[in-house]
Amino acid sequence: RARVAILISGRGSNMAALIDAAKRPDYPAEIVGVLSNRAAAPGLDIAARNAIPTASLAQSSFADRDLFEAAMTRVLESWKADYVCLAGFMRILGEDFVNRWLGRMINIHPSLLPAYKGLDTHKRALADGATEHGCTVHFVTPGLDDGPAILSARVPVLPGDTPASLADRVLAEEHRLYPEALRLLAIGKVRFHDHRHRSDSHPN
């Protein structure tokens, strides 16, 4: 089974969905560790209750981002991670770290990318009068929320929706979509190919 580490910053509901999926004997990945950039992230307790190794590293305790990310890489390597899933990890990652995991690191974002990159996606979709919204799992590349999509899921925007009610509807889809996207990656059904980001990603 593929060895997967999860990076979180907070609640960890997508992390929990991945942990639950990986409990199924036929699931092609196992969760080997959960790393948070916030020691108080509630998701760390969920991981610990599931007997998954956890670690937390605060960027503020490192002199710069490169040293912080080098420390994250050491933790991920100590877990022998093959893949990294960002699940509500709210730090922008530097180019060296991203390239170190290129094609092996994926993220879930609460919008139908390329619409609404960045923060406050639900509020922005409502403000625009969007009739549809959703979530996307994509490969992580140096551009923010910019890498190739693996899967997306759509939900309707309903009359009377608030950012919170819309977020709940999207989140239910996230919890279904993320385990499915990781499954496709782990069995080799999807692979990273993107000439925009790295010209040698096509060896042939």
Ligand code: GAR
């Ligand atoms: C999720 O909705 C995820 O898509 C979003 O944060 C939430 C984390 O919730 N991620 C981003 O906005 C990334 N830019 P969770 O901690 O319960 O999974």
